[in-house]
Amino acid sequence: MGGETLLKETGPREVFCGLTSIVWLHRRMPDAFFLVVGSRTCAHLIQSAAGVMIFAEPRFGTAILEERDLAGLADAHEELDRVVKNLLERRPEIRTLFLVGSCPSEVIKLDLARVAQRLNTVLKGKVTVLNYSGSGIETTFTQGEDGALKALIPLMPSSDQKQLLLVGTLANPVEDRLINLFKRLGIENVSSFPPRQSTNLPSIGSGTKVLLTQPYLGDTARELIAKGAEILKAPFPLGVEGSTLWMKAAADAFNIKSLLFESTVQPLILRAKKALESQKEKLQGKRIFLLPESQLEIPLARFLSRECGMELIEVGTPYLNKGLMGSELDLLPKNVRIVEGQHVENQLDRVRGEQPDLVVCGMGLANPLEAEGISTKWSIELVFSPIHGIDQATDLAELFARPLNRHQLLNHKQLTPA
Amino acid sequence: MELTLWTYEGPPHVGAMRIATSMEGVHYILHAPQGDTYADLLFTMIERRGKRPPVTYTTFQARDLGGDTAELVKHHIREAVERFKPKALLVGESCTAELIQDQPGSLASRMGLPMPTFSLELPAYSKKENWGASETFYQIVRGLLKNQKPEDSDFSSTKWKDEERNPKVNLLGPTLLGFRCRDDVLEIQKLLSEHGIDVNITAPLGASPSDVLELTKADLNICLYPEIAETTCTWLEKNFGIPFTQSIPIGVEGTKEFLKEVHEFLGMNEPNPKELEQKSRLTWYSQSVDSNYLTGKRVFIFGDGTHAIAAARVATEELGFEVVGLGTFSREMARQVRAAAKGLGLEAIITNDYLEVEKSIKETSPELVLGTQMERHSSKRLGIPCAVISTPIHVQDVPARYSPQMGWEGANVIFDDWVHPLMMGLEEHLIGMFRHDFEFIDGHQSHLGHLGGHQDKEELDELELNSGNENLAENIPIWTDEGKAELNKIPFFVRGKVRNNTEKYAKQAGCRKIDSETLYDAKSHFKA
Ligand code: SF4
Numbered sequence A: 001m002g003g004e005t006l007l008k009e010t011g012p013r014e015v016f017c018g019l020t021s022i023v024w025l026h027r028r029m030p031d032a033f034f035l036v037v038g039s040r041t042c043a044h045l046i047q048s049a050a051g052v053m054i055f056a057e058p059r060f061g062t063a064i065l066e067e068r069d070l071a072g073l074a075d076a077h078e079e080l081d082r083v084v085k086n087l088l089e090r091r092p093e094i095r096t097l098f099l100v101g102s103c104p105s106e107v108i109k110l111d112l113a114r115v116a117q118r119l120n121t122v123l124k125g126k127v128t129v130l131n132y133s134g135s136g137i138e139t140t141f142t143q144g145e146d147g148a149l150k151a152l153i154p155l156m157p158s159s160d161q162k163q164l165l166l167v168g169t170l171a172n173p174v175e176d177r178l179i180n181l182f183k184r185l186g187i188e189n190v191s192s193f194p195p196r197q198s199t200n201l202p203s204i205g206s207g208t209k210v211l212l213t214q215p216y217l218g219d220t221a222r223e224l225i226a227k228g229a230e231i232l233k234a235p236f237p238l239g240v241e242g243s244t245l246w247m248k249a250a251a252d253a254f255n256i257k258s259l260l261f262e263s264t265v266q267p268l269i270l271r272a273k274k275a276l277e278s279q280k281e282k283l284q285g286k287r288i289f290l291l292p293e294s295q296l297e298i299p300l301a302r303f304l305s306r307e308c309g310m311e312l313i314e315v316g317t318p319y320l321n322k323g324l325m326g327s328e329l330d331l332l333p334k335n336v337r338i339v340e341g342q343h344v345e346n347q348l349d350r351v352r353g354e355q356p357d358l359v360v361c362g363m364g365l366a367n368p369l370e371a372e373g374i375s376t377k378w379s380i381e382l383v384f385s386p387i388h389g390i391d392q393a394t395d396l397a398e399l400f401a402r403p404l405n406r407h408q409l410l411n412h413k414q415l416t417p418a
Numbered sequence B: 001m002e003l004t005l006w007t008y009e010g011p012p013h014v015g016a017m018r019i020a021t022s023m024e025g026v027h028y029i030l031h032a033p034q035g036d037t038y039a040d041l042l043f044t045m046i047e048r049r050g051k052r053p054p055v056t057y058t059t060f061q062a063r064d065l066g067g068d069t070a071e072l073v074k075h076h077i078r079e080a081v082e083r084f085k086p087k088a089l090l091v092g093e094s095c096t097a098e099l100i101q102d103q104p105g106s107l108a109s110r111m112g113l114p115m116p117t118f119s120l121e122l123p124a125y126s127k128k129e130n131w132g133a134s135e136t137f138y139q140i141v142r143g144l145l146k147n148q149k150p151e152d153s154d155f156s157s158t159k160w161k162d163e164e165r166n167p168k169v170n171l172l173g174p175t176l177l178g179f180r181c182r183d184d185v186l187e188i189q190k191l192l193s194e195h196g197i198d199v200n201i202t203a204p205l206g207a208s209p210s211d212v213l214e215l216t217k218a219d220l221n222i223c224l225y226p227e228i229a230e231t232t233c234t235w236l237e238k239n240f241g242i243p244f245t246q247s248i249p250i251g252v253e254g255t256k257e258f259l260k261e262v263h264e265f266l267g268m269n270e271p272n273p274k275e276l277e278q279k280s281r282l283t284w285y286s287q288s289v290d291s292n293y294l295t296g297k298r299v300f301i302f303g304d305g306t307h308a309i310a311a312a313r314v315a316t317e318e319l320g321f322e323v324v325g326l327g328t329f330s331r332e333m334a335r336q337v338r339a340a341a342k343g344l345g346l347e348a349i350i351t352n353d354y355l356e357v358e359k360s361i362k363e364t365s366p367e368l369v370l371g372t373q374m375e376r377h378s379s380k381r382l383g384i385p386c387a388v389i390s391t392p393i394h395v396q397d398v399p400a401r402y403s404p405q406m407g408w409e410g411a412n413v414i415f416d417d418w419v420h421p422l423m424m425g426l427e428e429h430l431i432g433m434f435r436h437d438f439e440f441i442d443g444h445q446s447h448l449g450h451l452g453g454h455q456d457k458e459e460l461d462e463l464e465l466n467s468g469n470e471n472l473a474e475n476i477p478i479w480t481d482e483g484k485a486e487l488n489k490i491p492f493f494v495r496g497k498v499r500n501n502t503e504k505y506a507k508q509a510g511c512r513k514i515d516s517e518t519l520y521d522a523k524s525h526f527k528a
């Protein structure tokens, strides 16, 4: 590991809970429905985070607990059965139903695993019912995806065939591109998890080599290992360097000749590095502060410092999985301040003290910082955007350059809005 | 248990946040898990606030639950008080904390804090956002004023005359995340000052705890938004004798009535109604010949109680529209909305389910929808023009320009906001007509044609005509291909109405099939 400084902080946090992952998970698997069992707060959170993505009828909803559900748990089970029955009648195209636990359902100890089991018996395979927790007392933001994927693993067929499995939600075009590149390397058998159809699960077994596409999948990784898979050690596929090392890990695991690897990847690298130059010019020497939210902070920091020449002031992360993050930490510059957890007030004091050029933060904090004259980038945007792979490196850098450009363009003065 | 895909109102603690954030010098300690911090973005994104809401979330985690969460609460209170030095402190809990029963409010009250501290009990499993806002505002006002004894027990709204000063009133109810509150306050201040009436205190928006102490110096309370302020106004009347207004100054008639009521209360001579008539352009714009085509436009209205009722009145009395649907998501206002709907010969729609609202929009096939941001989405999908008149709102409903809903200028804004989407509708029709001309550039679309990028194929299909057999049983007449072709020649913005009328006529007349003749029969039937 590099000489980074690992600190821990506790206090009031300003982060999304795991329910928020539903916003991208439901788009990835259009035949699945995410039913949160929770409160009006949970419903309001998801609709506020989903913001512009309101469909005629979304494939997520909340079974809102009411006073009488709290009074008797037996009735709550019956009520949930009724809600599920109505929902499935209304949405016959749904193949997989995720019952998503929330803080209230956990505090009252509503056993969703049992409910799922019972419903599966009743539904006899027409719809598969699964459960996981996206509660804010246990999960932060992207960890919801970790839970959802973990819940799917028991349904994966086993097979010992040699295959490469990409784990973590990717934008569809990026996924296609990566699979195509692996094919060029001669790795033919590549699947993704989560799949685009919830019923189309890839197999798993001792021949499975896993590349994680996202850094927040600790529980999923552990479960895949238990099924015999091997998690390939690599940085995450962000930026040219990370993506190259990530692909190299697969190439090595599949004994791909380095000549073929180099001849396939080098042209991409050259092209990407050239394109990256113009963004690098804008980012070079600029100081960035990443607030904790998505767990993407460390890989992003690695990319921004090594490939874009940015100076890292502080890298926050809601949770640090040193096992999965090992290859990333090795690449970080010496003495970078990495802070796990949060005390949002103290952290903002540090932001103000440091006056960075750019802050990566949640949506609630962005405008207040902008009003103080500090440019921001929403962390949630990085979860939604197609940023993975060598070819996307420039786009990724551009996401950070954009607010800086604008800042310059407007010749920022300290605004004092109402 | 209720299945909710989307909700018009947030939980009650979000209402409390609206009060705390609207006021100055108030801090809110919210015992809540980390995810509940999402509520900050409502203020910083939708309202574009440049300041964080004054809220400290205790963000307890599962591992804290085994231990001493009460100590955690006290720790956060101490820290927040130290850092923010508020003039008044609100302490409450969100849905999850309500279940753990730490009673943060009473914990705080035993900490010997130097500022007035209010414990909020907002039942998260039965109440909603507006109720939470109303209750919080009431708790603050009552808490700060309960020890103030009315100086003279014979309060009179006309004592300003003896004291030889201008009469002064409080404006109660405006909040952040309300509908156009920022501009309404300015407009009403202006309106009142034109009549020599001063504003004593505006609250909660912009008021500090010390301002609240001054509330009792007013001669009259203006209850601008009953959803938020009625409880408080009632309490102030009961305890200090200060009466409050009932009329809502929306539309020309509403504003006239409001002025009349205010003048009566204050013992002033009523302004000349003829002069008032000229104050807003709405009156003349609506009379002008161009507005002829507005006559009988079918409009569907859904929103909070106050705005929905006011909109129905403006629509019918001032613009000559026909209201074909009226409803609210607010159970607290259900009685009033029912009464208003009944007056229009309608049955009110009281629901928190946007799909039910969308269904009734489809059924009534209006030419204009006045609703919340959700009705804007539904209308986009249905291809019906829409204007937003009520919360919940989106970022575009907090315009940069001055655009009140209340008072004279509010009436001007209403005319523009409601009539322009209709113009667009007409334009849309013209585009349709010229589509086949070679000059026509495809891709030119008004905002209606854009459909927000999420047009649902099935949604549009549902609008299609009955041609399936399943309808036979229900005795619903079937459209022949020839009838359909004829219907499609009718401009889209009246097509829904024609279709409904024709089907109604066919049913009455016992026709099983609708062809072009049935269409013309129906047309003459309804004209006759
Ligand atoms: S169209 Fe976009 S901006 Fe308008 S209300 Fe919908 S999500 Fe908000």
Ligand code: SF4
Binding pocket: A017, A018, A019, A038, A039, A041, A042, A043, A045, A101, A102, A103, A104, A134, A135, A136, A137, B033, B034, B035, B036, B095, B096
């Ligand atoms: S933090 Fe808990 S209560 Fe709040 S929205 Fe998330 S799951 Fe629901």
